[in-house]
Amino acid sequence: GDKVKQSPSALSLQEGTNSALRCNFSIAATTVQWFLQNPRGSLMNLFYLVPGTKENGRLKSAFDSKESYSTLHIRDAQLEDSGTYFCAADASSGSWQLIFGSGTQLTVMP
């Protein structure tokens, strides 16, 4: 099965609303990264997390290593938030390989 499972796979939001994306891990991840892939295909680093929470503007992310999940909250969604969000967990094998989820495709509508 998927070592990093993301949900939902796709999501449509009205501008100005809030949402939460989630990743569940079946590996013993010690760090998590969240990325946004924009329509041009570039991967932008959003968060790098050890267990705990981080906030950056309208985005907030949490990582609970004991319960093996991470969340990304988007507040007051804007059109430019559209794209595909990926979470990735390190494989804890000493080489710091990232294992990616399949992504959440987010569309923010006016």
Added chain:
Amino acid sequence: EAAVTQSPRNKVAVTGGKVTLSCNQTNNHNNMYWYRQDTGHGLRLIHYSYGAGSTEKGDIPDGYKASRPSQENFSLILELATPSQTSVYFCASGDAALQGARAEQFFGPGTRLTVL
């Protein structure tokens, strides 16, 4: 200035031909990685490197070779390209897995490869 660059950005190759994808990083990171991304999927690791002269197999290494001639450069080589290798390829760099270092990876812009 972009810290991880890839060339070419787009490539069309013929089946059976040799393809070399290049990556350069100015982050002074020890580790470098090659991933591929296929429609509807996240990124999957092909090869990675701990430093100059080192290459290691990732999750899907078959059909690919890698070369790390220097700290800054990491190449992915398809000796005999096949249509199943049509994909978008991403290079990344990151710190070594040393105590106190961050496991964060930084990605290049990607190379779109089409094998006909």
